[in-house]
Amino acid sequence: MGDAVVTLRALTRRFHGSAVPPVLDRIDLTIRKGEFVALLGRSGSGKTTLLRTLAGLDPVTEGEASLPERRAVVFQEPRLMPWKRVWHNVALGLRGEAGTIRERALSALREVELSHRATAWPLTLSGGEAQRTGLARALVREPELLLLDEPFASLDALTRLRMQSLVAELWQAHRPAVLLVTHDVEEALLLADRVLVLAQGHLVEDLSVKLPRPRRRSAEGFDALRVRLLGTLGVDEDGHDATARAA
Amino acid sequence: MSVSVDLTAQPASDRPAAPPAATRHGFIRLPKPSHLRRFLVPVLLVLSWQVAAQAGWISTRLMAPPLDIAAAAWSLTVTGELPYHLLVSLQRVVIGLAIAIFAGVSLGLTAGLSKLGEDAVDASMQMLRALPFLALVPLFILWFGIGETTKIALVALGATFPIYLTLFGGIRGVDPKLLEAGRILGLDRAGQIRHIILPAALPQALVGLRYGLGTAWLSLVVGEQINATAGIGFLVMDAREFLRTDVILVGLLVYALLGLGADQLVRMVERRALAWRPSLVREG
Numbered sequence: 001m002g003d004a005v006v007t008l009r010a011l012t013r014r015f016h017g018s019a020v021p022p023v024l025d026r027i028d029l030t031i032r033k034g035e036f037v038a039l040l041g042r043s044g045s046g047k048t049t050l051l052r053t054l055a056g057l058d059p060v061t062e063g064e065a066s067l068p069e070r071r072a073v074v075f076q077e078p079r080l081m082p083w084k085r086v087w088h089n090v091a092l093g094l095r096g097e098a099g100t101i102r103e104r105a106l107s108a109l110r111e112v113e114l115s116h117r118a119t120a121w122p123l124t125l126s127g128g129e130a131q132r133t134g135l136a137r138a139l140v141r142e143p144e145l146l147l148l149d150e151p152f153a154s155l156d157a158l159t160r161l162r163m164q165s166l167v168a169e170l171w172q173a174h175r176p177a178v179l180l181v182t183h184d185v186e187e188a189l190l191l192a193d194r195v196l197v198l199a200q201g202h203l204v205e206d207l208s209v210k211l212p213r214p215r216r217r218s219a220e221g222f223d224a225l226r227v228r229l230l231g232t233l234g235v236d237e238d239g240h241d242a243t244a245r246a247a
Numbered sequence: 248m249s250v251s252v253d254l255t256a257q258p259a260s261d262r263p264a265a266p267p268a269a270t271r272h273g274f275i276r277l278p279k280p281s282h283l284r285r286f287l288v289p290v291l292l293v294l295s296w297q298v299a300a301q302a303g304w305i306s307t308r309l310m311a312p313p314l315d316i317a318a319a320a321w322s323l324t325v326t327g328e329l330p331y332h333l334l335v336s337l338q339r340v341v342i343g344l345a346i347a348i349f350a351g352v353s354l355g356l357t358a359g360l361s362k363l364g365e366d367a368v369d370a371s372m373q374m375l376r377a378l379p380f381l382a383l384v385p386l387f388i389l390w391f392g393i394g395e396t397t398k399i400a401l402v403a404l405g406a407t408f409p410i411y412l413t414l415f416g417g418i419r420g421v422d423p424k425l426l427e428a429g430r431i432l433g434l435d436r437a438g439q440i441r442h443i444i445l446p447a448a449l450p451q452a453l454v455g456l457r458y459g460l461g462t463a464w465l466s467l468v469v470g471e472q473i474n475a476t477a478g479i480g481f482l483v484m485d486a487r488e489f490l491r492t493d494v495i496l497v498g499l500l501v502y503a504l505l506g507l508g509a510d511q512l513v514r515m516v517e518r519r520a521l522a523w524r525p526s527l528v529r530e531g
């Protein structure tokens with residue numbers, strides 16, 4: 001596969017020795033260039049563990065993983081350096097000439113509509129602004145693989161909607177491969193080409209989403225996919241608090 | 248703070264962490280009357296002290312009244328005596344503190360940034376710290392004599408520990424999640440130290456510096472009572488010989504003012520260096 005960005009072969013990850021079943025059990029996964037993949041799963045199913053492996057933050061001890069050179073992560077908490085102004089946070093770790101770096105950081109902030117906060121201290125940002133800063137910080141590195149670990153989970157409903165469409169736009173503009181970890185089935189269907197479900201250490205679902213973009217909840221077929229994914233997650237159709245339970 | 252006011256069920260996360268404007272306003276306005284109140288009691292005390300001295304209720308021999316102290320301070324200043332001794336004392340503190348900052352920071356960095364350094368440094372520092380450092384005075388006199396070296400060494404020794412301890416603690420207390428973020432952003436070890444570890448440790452280290460200043464004055468007072476020929480301490484000891492309580496009290500006052508001034512200096516540094524902290528952050 002020439003255009004694969006990520007390839008996992010029989011990836012296994014355990015935390016408590018061989019007595020307990022591993023958190024990730026011989027996972028095979030390929031993510032193609034520019035593909036938007038959503039990863040669903042109940043809390044504690046190992047989504048973050050898988051994401052951390054793809055980020056190269058955890059060592060691969062069993063199985064194989066081939067990862068791209070340029071990877072970027074947006075964590076659930078923004079993880080900004082509070083002592084650096086917003087644009088310095090975005091520029092952190094970039095190499096090159098100072099003026100160029102500044103330009104790149106500012107233009108990334110423009111893309112997430114945060115130019116007016118470029119010189120603010122991170123602790124004065126709202127939750128949504130902080131996550132957009134995190135997004136700018138990831139994008140400015142022009143990643144081949146963008147990893148998002150429930151980046152909207154702690155935002156209020158309206159902010160979350162805005163962030164979702166922002167991520168969709170940015171993905172269409174830059175086309176990195178994306179792995180979005182989420183517990184929200186609708187979010188997965190609104191954004192992803194492909195939805196994976198992780199349960200008991202296995203990818204129990206690998207669903208291609210062929211709905212037209214921009215995605216709408218009212219689109220034909222949306223609901224059928226939603227019901228199917230909720231079913232895979234072991235939740236009944238009548239969903240709202242059940243989705244929350246899966247969180 | 249905003250959580251308790253929040254009646255909606257939505258998470259409050261899309262709101263600035265800073266308290267709402269009204270509260271912040273109150274914070275700025277409130278201290279003013281209480282500031283005046285705080286000065287009221289000391290002023291009354293000084294006034295009644297003066298009255299009591301003039302009425303003969305307090306022996307002016309054992310305790311000079313405020314006006315005499317002021318007069319003594321004035322005459323010591325115009326003769327140049329006070330400025331001279333002040334300069335000598337200041338010099339001891341500045342040199343001693345400079346040594347303490349250098350030693351405390353070097354040791355703190357060594358122990359904080361590497362396990363090897365911690366093993367080499369921390370245990371000995373913890374043991375030395377347990378020893379009241381003023382107990383070393385006899386030893387210092389044997390080693391360094393009764394000259395400047397002993398006085399400066401005392402100041403340096405006393406101030407090193409708080410600087411070391413807080414810097415070490417600050418470095419070890421860095422949020423590992425931030426370090427992880429730094430790693431994935433491509434920071435190497437040097438970059439992590441510069442952009443994450445040191446800035447994160449700075450608030451604590453500055454607290455240590457303030458403590459260090461406190462012990463520095465204490466050491467100075469003790470040090471200057473060992474056969475000094477100059478300095479505020481000498482001025483005080485000398486005045487004792489002649490029962491000049493007014494001069495003694497001028498010396499004490501100067502010590503107090505120096506300590507206060509140094510503390511303000513560190514606070515000023517804090518306000519600048521830690522401008523990002525929530526309590527200090529103001530919306531632009």
Ligand SMILES: Nc1ncnc2c1ncn2[C@@H]1O[C@H](COP(=O)(O)OP(=O)(O)O)[C@@H](O)[C@H]1O
Nearest residue numbers: 015016023041042043044045046047048049050
């Ligand atoms: N560093 C770790 N040490 C021990 N157990 C861990 C560690 N990280 C995760 N786990 C365990 O692995 C399981 C999966 O965790 P995680 O990947 O965070 O789940 P999710 O992100 O899907 O909620 C959990 O049972 C968790 O307790």
Ligand SMILES: [Mg+2]
Nearest residue numbers: 047048049149
């Ligand atoms: Mg998780």
